[in-house]
Amino acid sequence: MRGREDRLEWLLPPRADMPPTQFANLIIRVESKSDVPVTSAGKERILNLIIKNIRTEVPNRFQTINQASPGPSTLNATVMIKRYEEGNAFARLMLAGLGQIHIDADIVLSEEGTKESLAQYEVSKTFAWGGMYGGLTDIMDVEDGFAKAVATSIVGRKE
Numbered sequence: 001m002r003g004r005e006d007r008l009e010w011l012l013p014p015r016a017d018m019p020p021t022q023f024a025n026l027i028i029r030v031e032s033k034s035d036v037p038v039t040s041a042g043k044e045r046i047l048n049l050i051i052k053n054i055r056t057e058v059p060n061r062f063q064t065i066n067q068a069s070p071g072p073s074t075l076n077a078t079v080m081i082k083r084y085e086e087g088n089a090f091a092r093l094m095l096a097g098l099g100q101i102h103i104d105a106d107i108v109l110s111e112e113g114t115k116e117s118l119a120q121y122e123v124s125k126t127f128a129w130g131g132m133y134g135g136l137t138d139i140m141d142v143e144d145g146f147a148k149a150v151a152t153s154i155v156g157r158k159e
Helices: 040-057 089-094 131-136 139-154
Strands: 004-012 025-032 074-085 101-111 117-127
Touching: 025 040, 040 074, 040 139, 074 139, 101 139, 117 139
Parallel strands: 025 074
Antiparallel strands: 004 117, 074 101, 101 117
């Protein structure tokens, strides 16, 4: 196994008649399945990283992000975390491939008013390097790359 595996895959390609790029406002929700051990603080941290990446990648793309009254022309992005495993730093330190870190999620883009689905993506991030690098890397390091991939899917690009 390579030390890092990243995947962004379309589950439902963007609709040609309603591309995500046409929306002026954005609402992002980060949720997790009930059996996934990610805390509220972890979800908030991931949400903030996604917003930061969107503002960095396309600073003028959205008039508002996560405002209480976003108005018309609002894109809704729901990030459903399906897998969140911190792994084991000691195991990674000992041997590459052991103690892996994983974050997997489905991202559903919809029109806020009608809730009509526009696109769906799956983002997967895996970290499995060994040695000192593997032992010093933690879930928060992987969250940053995960958030960047999610931001890329929201703004209508594919890595």
